[in-house]
Amino acid sequence: MRRAINYFVVTIFIGAVMIGCGAGDKGPAETALKGVDEAVTTAKADASKYLPEQAGSLDAQVAALRDKFNKGDYKAVLADAPTITAKAQEVASAAAAKKAELTKSWEGLSSGMPKVVEAIRSRVDILSQSKKLPKGISSETLAQAKAGLNQITEQWNAATEASKDGNLADAISKASSVKVKAAEVLTLLKMPVPEALKV
């Protein structure tokens, strides 16, 4: 009987020590989780716009880490936190690089495309005043060019709006359609197609 009581006491003691050790990890784990949260929030500022898939992956990793914390697996939290923080910093750098690349592309487009649109508009206006169209340009061709110019203007306005809203990827995608259409209209009007519009 005495022996059984001793076993019981020892078991209780070991259990208390184990619980004590786990509880001791809770504070550092909480701090680590907070650090991961901050790193991921910072990374997502640009990543959610420029690298949405990687931003989503970071969210999933943070959710898994929080789950481990809630289940009291503090050691796992402490072990995983540095990896996720490093990944968040990597994603932040990649997002910044992507943002710089898209910004440069958009700057080129926004300074160049208006000149192309203006050249087309000028030629369409002049040809509209002509009593007889030049060789190779029929009234149907001119009508097609006018319709194309309207589409170009509409699409370019949409691209500009997207850039104003900070959606550079969307703006560049819309501008690409404008480039294709503009090259088509320039060809219809027998005008030179600038290098930047050639595929």
Place this chain on the structure above:
Amino acid sequence: MAEKKNPDPWAIPDIGTESENKSDTGADSFDATQWHEVTKGETLWKIAEQYYGDGNLYPKIFDANRDVLKDPNKISIGQKLRIP
């Protein structure tokens, strides 16, 4: 005066190397300006007729080239004119 062969009316004249025409942002690679090199016997009226089908529209070309033309009746062989 040497007889010049009629150039391709839609040809883009050599107005500098590609690198000279590009800025850091590549903006000049978007230049859609059409140029015409004047050949013997041409007038602004004829050039307007060639590009617009209507010689009466020659003032459009004259206005676009006021930096190099003072008189619409005086153009020189080899002159490069913008065709708006």
